[in-house]
Amino acid sequence: MTQVQTSKGSKWSNMCLRDKTDIYFNGVRSEIVKDIIQISGFRIGKLPFKYLGVPISSKKITKYEGQKLIERIVIRIRALGARHLSYAGRLILVQSVLATMHSYWASFFLLHAGILKKVDSICRNFLWGGRDSYLRAPNVNWDKCCTPKEEGGGCLGLKNASQWNRALLGKYTDWLATKKDHLCVKWVNHVYKKGCDWKDYSAPTDCIWFWKKIIHIKDKFKQGYVNELWLNQTIPYSVAAGYQWLRTKNAKVSWRFLYWNSLNVPRHSFIYWASQHCKLLTLDRMIKMGRGTATICYICGVEPETHEHLFYKCEYSKICMKLLQDYLHLSFLAEDMVKWFSTGRGRSGLQRVFTGACFVGVIYAIWNARNRARIYHRLAAPWILVK
Known part of the structure; x- marks a missing residue:
């Protein structure tokens, strides 16, 4: 009885194998093809076909066939529902989800240049706008985002799709x-x-x-x-x-140790990184982009709002930095933090990391206070930001 069951199972598995298996020929005489088909029971397949989700063809993968990859990425973006995430949250999704979908195809084929450019644009649009479509010009050039951390690039090492x-x-x-x-x-x-x-x-x-x-x-x-x-x-x-x-190598930046810090909150690192490139949407940049007419700082209401003024020259930011200096018992001004880190002098490793994390956190808090002053016309007390 056991032998009969095994035999029936074997026949059933062979039938399933034949139904799911295609065979392909190239340069084989028709008589030999007929003999192989008759003996094996397999079907004659036609190119192109899919294997593990990837199109297999003897011809070049066209831009139209690569569009299926783009559609999958777009569907994944719409399913994520990440429009209300912070920049740092969307950055992690781009690196861990969207880029890996492209990498699977890219490990088999040299994809069409138009497809690779589209993958870059979708990741860029999602990072800066939370959508796959173009909403506005990105704050930071995508090539700059794809450079390594030590050269002033993105906080999680984004990759250029073509390279x-x-x-x-x-x-x-x-x-x-x-x-x-x-x-x-x-x-x-x-x-x-x-x-x-x-x-x-x-x-x-x-x-x-x-x-x-x-x-x-x-x-x-x-x-x-x-x-x-x-x-x-x-x-x-x-x-x-x-x-x-x-890739093309760039010079290392002196402030890389501040935002590339194990104690930093990711969103703090991202805002500090954008501020170092002067790419946050301060009023002077918004005027250049044709998106506003206001120039006076929302916090102090005295001087034009620029990156230099907002984070270091504004009276509000000066109070925040002075409180940070007193809290950490720093012997130098907080504006000299980058120079202090680049020289490698001063406190021990853990103290330096903690000091850098506090400084980057205050930069984020100042930017957050500026946005609240702009939207809600309210300003948090400076001592709250450094506690």
Whole structure:
């Protein structure tokens, strides 16, 4: 009885396997195709088809096919309902949800430039407006947001979609360089390379588009290999290292230790980062953008509102900074906090981190007080902000 049940189960599993399996042929005579179909019972599939949600095709992935990726990202944004989140909250969602959806496709194909540009624009619009569509000009340029923290970039290390796509595909170059024991590498060596040195190899004109793109990426990354090692190191290639190698390097900023701080509240870090780039919507910037006519500071009502005035020159901010100085027993003015951090002198590590977190928190509180004064015409007492 047990043998009969096992036999029936085996037949049933084989039937399910045949119903869910397609077979594809290329350059095979029709007689052989008929024999294989008759023996296996599989169906003849047609390209393109989907595998694990990714379109598989012998031709180039078009902008129209990549639009499905854009639609999924847009649907996810609308499902998140994050319009009322802070900038820091939306930043985390962009990094953890939206960017990973693009990375899945980008690890297989060199996507269309229009699709990559659209992914960047959707992430940018969501970060600054909470929607997928364009509402207003972003406070900070997207390229600046994608630079590392030490160079004054975004607080969570956002990635440029185009460069990240190339860095993901750089792993195939590493397979060729290090001769990984993969079936696909063996097949490539047998069909395409045929013993040729991988650095000097160029793709034939009649090969598939995917292989041409891989060779195009290889020509970019081969400069990073010395003695068949990535950057002449024993450490193997990683996508993060490839992305850093591709991008343009910038000078490190002196205030990076203040907003890149383990004790900082994320929203405090984000506001401080934007203030250091002078990209908060103060009245002087709003006039340049054609979005207002008021110029006088909402807090003091005396001088024009700029970043320098609001956070350091306004009487309200001076009181806040003086209270912070007294509270932390600082021997220097709070305006010199960046210089103090950059020199590396003074207190111990934990004290410095705590001091920086308090300073960034006061900057956020001043900005919050300014917004309340603008909207509600109320101003919090300065000593409340530093307690």
